[in-house]
Amino acid sequence: MGVLAAMLAVTGIFGMALYSVSHRMKELGIRVALGARRAELMQAALGRPLALLLVGSTLGMTLGMFATQLLGRVVYEANPRDPLVLLGVVATMALLGLTATWIPARRALEIDPSRLMREE
Numbered sequence: 001m002g003v004l005a006a007m008l009a010v011t012g013i014f015g016m017a018l019y020s021v022s023h024r025m026k027e028l029g030i031r032v033a034l035g036a037r038r039a040e041l042m043q044a045a046l047g048r049p050l051a052l053l054l055v056g057s058t059l060g061m062t063l064g065m066f067a068t069q070l071l072g073r074v075v076y077e078a079n080p081r082d083p084l085v086l087l088g089v090v091a092t093m094a095l096l097g098l099t100a101t102w103i104p105a106r107r108a109l110e111i112d113p114s115r116l117m118r119e120e
Contacts, residue, residue, distance in 0.1 A: 025111065
């Protein structure tokens, strides 16, 4: 169940990041044409998806901490406040989220400004 939930989360994050980058392709192409560095372009492409990922993760962890009583009854012989488990979950989801966000942002780095301008 955990793997399926992680796959669903990664699919949602990837879709949101891809949607965000695809709608900003023209802007990112103009930035490339004007001489933006790779770091600036990556920051522009990753900014919103990473902010949304951070807000969603914070809300999810907060709600998860409030639901520890329920989680303690559902998960047999497990302490829902175990720091090692919480650290593992946070690290795993952060890694999956960063990977799912980085793939569309990498696509933004490969923009050919002349092709984008000819499309219109």
